[in-house]
Amino acid sequence: MNSVNDSIVFHGKLSRLYRLAKEGKIKTNLQGSHTRPCKFWTATKILSGIRNSIVIAHGPSGCAYGVKQSYKLTNSRNSGAPYEAVVSTNMDEKYVIYGGEKGLKGAIKEVDDKYHPDVIFIATSCATGIIGDNVDAVADKIKDEINAQIMPIHCEGFAGEYRSGFDLVFKQIVRFMDPPTEEEKARLAHSVNIVGGKMGPERTEVDTDVKELVRLIKGMGAEVNSVIAGNCTLEEIKRAPSVAVNCTLCLDLGYAIGNAMLEEYGTPLNSTILPYGISATKKWLKGAAKKLGMEKEAEDLIQREYNEIKDEFEEAKKFLQGKLAIVEGHDAIKSLSIAHMLERDLGMRPVIFNFHPWSTEARETSIDYLLETGLDPEVLITKGTVAFGKYESMKQTEEELLAFLGGLSEDSAVYFGSSLSFPTIPLVDLNAILNRPRFGFRGALKVAKCVKTALEYSFRPRSSLSKRMVFPEKSGLASIQSLTPKLGQDMPDCTVYAHRRRGKCMMS
Known part of the structure; x- marks a missing residue:
C-alpha cells in the first residue's frame, strides 16, 4: 500500500484538484x-478549416512545413477539398x-495570381515577431491590388501558450462577418452554426461526429448554416451572425467565437460540453431548440432517437453499472466529456487518469460547467506524468496505474485510451471507431456496446501478436475490421482485450 501511495501526486475529486x-x-x-x-500551430489548425483559403506562413520554411503536413493537407483530403497550400x-x-x-508583398501577389483564393491569411512566426515586421501595413497597402480578402494573424509561437492560438483565430474571423439584417435573419430563422469545430487529423471528426450532429439538427426540422471552422466557406462565415443560435461543438473552443459573436452581433449561444452520450446530446439539442422555437420538434426527435437504441442500450447499461472506467486524461476536454457520459448514462465509476494539474487552468470553462451541473469525477495523477512530461501512458505511468488497480479482476474495469497503451484490463479506443459516430444517441450505443464487448471478452489475452493482427502495420487500418469479415461483424471496432502477455503467442 505504501508503494502505491508513494506514486500518487493527487487522488480525489476534480473540485478538490x-x-x-x-x-x-x-x-x-x-x-x-x-x-x-505553439500558438502558431494551433492558429493555423483553425485556419486550415476554412475552404479556399491560403495561409502564408511569414517565417522560415520549417514553420510552414510542420503545419502543412499535420493539418492543411490532411484537412483537404478529409473534406474532399482541392489541394490548399501553406x-x-x-x-x-x-x-x-x-x-x-x-518578400511578403511578393508572396501575397503570387498567391493571389496562382491560387485565386477567397481569403489570404498571413500567419506571423516567431522570427517575424522578433524583428517587428509591420505585417498589418503590408496587408493594408496591398488589399486593393488583389482579389482575395486578406487578414494578418499575429500568432508568433513565443507570444502565448498553445490555447491562445485557437481563441485568437476564432475571434479574428468574426471580423469577416456581416451584421445581421432583418431579411437575412428571417431567411435563417431555423438555422444554426456549429462553432468551435476544427478540421482535425482524425477522419472520424470529419466524416462521422459532426455529420451526426448535422443529421440530428436536420431531424428536428432545422438547418445548419456552417460548421466554424470545420470545412466552412467565407460566404457561410459572412452570414453566420444571422442564424437563430450558435451551438458549441467543444465548450472551450466554441465559447471564444460564440461569445465574440454574442457581444458583437447579439447571436444567441448554446454552450455545452462535447455531446458524448445521451445526457449531453439531449442538453445540446434542447438548448438549440429553445432558441429555434422548436422545443416540441426536439422532444419528438429525442424520443425517436432513444427508441431506436433503447433495448440494446438498456441491456448494456445493466451490465456496466458500477464498473470502473479508467479514462486517459491527456486530452482534457475529451476525458471530461467521456467521464460525464460514463457516469450519467451508464452508471459507471469513471476515474480520469493523469489529468495534468496544468489543465485546471487551461480548461476552466469546461470544469466550471461540469461542477455547476453536479458532476465531480474522480481524478488520479501519478508521479510519472508530472515528472517526465508525457501525457500518454508509458512504462512508469503504466506501472503506477497497475499498482493502483491492485488485484482488480479483468472483467470489472475498462481503460478508455489509446490502443498504443497496454494495460492489463480491457481497452476501448474511441479514436479507432471508423465510419460510425461517437456523438449523439447512436454514438452512445456504440460506446456502450464497445465497453460491454471488451468486458465480456476480457478472458481473451492480448499480446504483441494480437496487437499486430488488429492494427496491421501496412494496412492503413486502425480497426478490428482488419481481421476476418466474420470477426469484423461480430466485434465492435474500438475494442481490445485484456491480460497482456508480451512476446507470447495468444494461442499458447
Whole structure:
C-alpha cells in the first residue's frame, strides 16, 4: 500500500484538484519536457478549416512545413477539398537582418495570381515577431491590388501558450462577418452554426461526429448554416451572425467565437460540453431548440432517437453499472466529456487518469460547467506524468496505474485510451471507431456496446501478436475490421482485450 501511495501526486475529486490549483497548493506549471504545440500551430489548425483559403506562413520554411503536413493537407483530403497550400516566405538570415516586408508583398501577389483564393491569411512566426515586421501595413497597402480578402494573424509561437492560438483565430474571423439584417435573419430563422469545430487529423471528426450532429439538427426540422471552422466557406462565415443560435461543438473552443459573436452581433449561444452520450446530446439539442422555437420538434426527435437504441442500450447499461472506467486524461476536454457520459448514462465509476494539474487552468470553462451541473469525477495523477512530461501512458505511468488497480479482476474495469497503451484490463479506443459516430444517441450505443464487448471478452489475452493482427502495420487500418469479415461483424471496432502477455503467442 505504501508503494502505491508513494506514486500518487493527487487522488480525489476534480473540485478538490481545482481548488488546490487555484490556491497554489499543487503545481500547475509544465516542465520543459511537457511540450505542446505553439500558438502558431494551433492558429493555423483553425485556419486550415476554412475552404479556399491560403495561409502564408511569414517565417522560415520549417514553420510552414510542420503545419502543412499535420493539418492543411490532411484537412483537404478529409473534406474532399482541392489541394490548399501553406506558403512560406522562407525567411533566412538576410530577412531577419534587413526585414521581410518586401518578400511578403511578393508572396501575397503570387498567391493571389496562382491560387485565386477567397481569403489570404498571413500567419506571423516567431522570427517575424522578433524583428517587428509591420505585417498589418503590408496587408493594408496591398488589399486593393488583389482579389482575395486578406487578414494578418499575429500568432508568433513565443507570444502565448498553445490555447491562445485557437481563441485568437476564432475571434479574428468574426471580423469577416456581416451584421445581421432583418431579411437575412428571417431567411435563417431555423438555422444554426456549429462553432468551435476544427478540421482535425482524425477522419472520424470529419466524416462521422459532426455529420451526426448535422443529421440530428436536420431531424428536428432545422438547418445548419456552417460548421466554424470545420470545412466552412467565407460566404457561410459572412452570414453566420444571422442564424437563430450558435451551438458549441467543444465548450472551450466554441465559447471564444460564440461569445465574440454574442457581444458583437447579439447571436444567441448554446454552450455545452462535447455531446458524448445521451445526457449531453439531449442538453445540446434542447438548448438549440429553445432558441429555434422548436422545443416540441426536439422532444419528438429525442424520443425517436432513444427508441431506436433503447433495448440494446438498456441491456448494456445493466451490465456496466458500477464498473470502473479508467479514462486517459491527456486530452482534457475529451476525458471530461467521456467521464460525464460514463457516469450519467451508464452508471459507471469513471476515474480520469493523469489529468495534468496544468489543465485546471487551461480548461476552466469546461470544469466550471461540469461542477455547476453536479458532476465531480474522480481524478488520479501519478508521479510519472508530472515528472517526465508525457501525457500518454508509458512504462512508469503504466506501472503506477497497475499498482493502483491492485488485484482488480479483468472483467470489472475498462481503460478508455489509446490502443498504443497496454494495460492489463480491457481497452476501448474511441479514436479507432471508423465510419460510425461517437456523438449523439447512436454514438452512445456504440460506446456502450464497445465497453460491454471488451468486458465480456476480457478472458481473451492480448499480446504483441494480437496487437499486430488488429492494427496491421501496412494496412492503413486502425480497426478490428482488419481481421476476418466474420470477426469484423461480430466485434465492435474500438475494442481490445485484456491480460497482456508480451512476446507470447495468444494461442499458447
